[in-house]
Amino acid sequence: MDLDLFLTEAEELLAIPSTADRPENLYRALEFVLATLGPGFTAERFESNGKPSALVYSGKTRPRFRVILNAHLDVVPATPERFRPRRDGTRLYGRGAQDMKISALIQARVFRELAASLPYPIALQLVTDEEVGGRDGTRYQLERGVRGEFVVIGEHSGLRIVAESKxxxxxxxxxxxxxxxxxxxxxxxxxxxxxxxxxxxxxxxxxxxxxxxxxxxxxxxxxxxxxxxxxxxxxxxxxxxxxxxxxxxxxxxxxxxxxxxxxxxxxxxxxxxxxxxxxxPPHKADPTTDYVAKLRRAAENQGYSAEFLRKHGAADGRFYYQHGIDAVIFGIGGDGQHGPGEYADVTTIEPYCRALTEFLGSLAFAG
CATH class of the missing domain: 3.30.70.360 (Alpha-Beta Plaits)
Structure with missing residues (x-):
């Protein structure tokens, strides 16, 4: 990964004030990430109550996916200066840096590099309504038949794994x-x-x-x-x-x-x-599955503990839980979520990218 080039791209995305009260910017953020994928993929588009979302995959017909990478591109409101990202050492400050535009861009990058070559189908699910409930993004897509075996939600976790949320x-x-x-x-x-x-x-x-x-x-x-x-x-x-x-x-x-x-x-x-x-409902994934074991191993191979966390806030994993689909939260590090000092820990960007790449590659040999 060319980290400087990635951070420049990330700052462009962070500069888009994609809040619920600015629907045109929800579309801008979605189109920005889709543009980074390049040609050769099917981008199935959805819209509910003015909230756009997309499901990206290889091929012409939507299959049942083995893995879905889920990311939201909306953010909570902030003052104008929060949408002027800045770097300070190993920190990238800006609204959405930790929650969760940086993880979304990494997921898009990993999807772009691997989706066409993996011997099983994966999807990139991009939504723009998680901060206001998730009902018009993830839930809406599930209601229209989107299914997978395992879901990685890129909410921040510092390369630890959230298998339960309230x-x-x-x-x-x-x-x-x-x-x-x-x-x-x-x-x-x-x-x-x-x-x-x-x-x-x-x-x-x-x-x-x-x-x-x-x-x-x-x-x-x-x-x-x-x-x-x-x-x-x-x-x-x-x-x-x-x-x-x-x-x-x-x-x-x-x-x-x-x-x-x-x-x-x-x-x-x-x-x-x-x-x-x-x-x-709450969200709970089985921590003993082969999917979770391989994801933990991939994070450990990057020098992280991959310990289990519990999340007190609700997340889109609860909609998968209702359908009997295991979903975990696994994302970059940072701090200040929803606050004036929100930042992404730049040192976790490349390890997160490598861990996702290793995880998806390891499933290719699991039958």
């Missing part, structure tokens, strides 16, 4: 009361106070954490009321909850929205109702 559900908690003049509180019923009793019950069951733990967590994201007057008792109140749960939590994993609603409601007093808005 599920995600969002819920609202609502309380009703009775409006009255605040000078005569006995004539009313404060919905905010009732709501807080419900929140207290939920937080008692799932206490806030102060250090990393592998268990279900609840984030109280917002409390609101339609009341606009200081001297009025609120008649309604609503809270937003973001809940992350591991595959081992049987109160959530494998449960329906109605079952989870009942479970959460049991921690709330009368007058408080719970509504589950979105429910996405």
């Amino acid at each position: 599920g995600l559900l969002t819920a609202s908690v609502h309380a009703t009361g009775r409006a009255a003049h605040s000078a005569y509180p006995w004539l009313g019923e404060n919905a905010l106070l009732t709501l807080m009793k419900g929140i207290d019950g939920l937080m008692a069951a799932y206490p806030p954490v102060t250090e990393e733990v592998w268990r279900t967590t609840i984030n109280l994201a917002r409390i609101e009321t339609t009341n606009q007057a200081l001297n009025q008792i609120p008649a309604d109140a609503t809270a937003w909850l973001d809940i992350r749960y591991p595959p081992e939590d049987s109160d959530f994993d494998g449960r329906t929205s109605d079952e989870i609603t009942k479970h959460l409601s049991a921690h709330c007093p009368p007058g408080v109702t719970v509504t589950v808005a979105n429910l996405d």
Whole structure:
């Protein structure tokens, strides 16, 4: 790999502000990466709710792939200077450097070099909606029949392997009361106070954490009321909850929205109702498969531990998990995800490229 040339190309991609509110830039980022592949491949294009994606492979007819390399090209919003990438020693700074445009470019490079010569089919899956849920990219393609045996998602991992990630559900908690003049509180019923009793019950069951733990967590994201007057008792109140749960939590994993609603409601007093808005399963891959063993060996051969990690955030692997397809996260190193100091660790770029190349090559001799 000509690292300087690669970094120049990477900086061009990082300079594209491909955020959900700029759909034209989602297309720009996608077309940029597709252009790096050159001719000779089929690029099957998809679009859902204005979010473009692509599936690239050799041949004219889409097969069941042995390996899918999955990458997202969208990023979270940032100030303009974050889209002016800069290098500082072994760090490449910019929005999307760690999460995950650099890994995406490496996956595209490895695909370009190997796809036509491998004795089995692989695909490069490029999506532009992971940061807003992944439902119009990876999930949309799966709904249209895309299948594989094993998936490598290029999210950052420092050449370690993420075989588990938490599920995600969002819920609202609502309380009703009775409006009255605040000078005569006995004539009313404060919905905010009732709501807080419900929140207290939920937080008692799932206490806030102060250090990393592998268990279900609840984030109280917002409390609101339609009341606009200081001297009025609120008649309604609503809270937003973001809940992350591991595959081992049987109160959530494998449960329906109605079952989870009942479970959460049991921690709330009368007058408080719970509504589950979105429910996405966790992700878990079998760490004992030959695919994982070969990927770990390829990373170890580059001098990395290839240890297993658990990811607290949701990722697109959960959509493969729903279809019984093993997916792991395996990407470059870096730090500052979604923050002002986000950077890619340049020293991990070439080892990551070599590890992916070795992994795919090793499968050629596995029958």
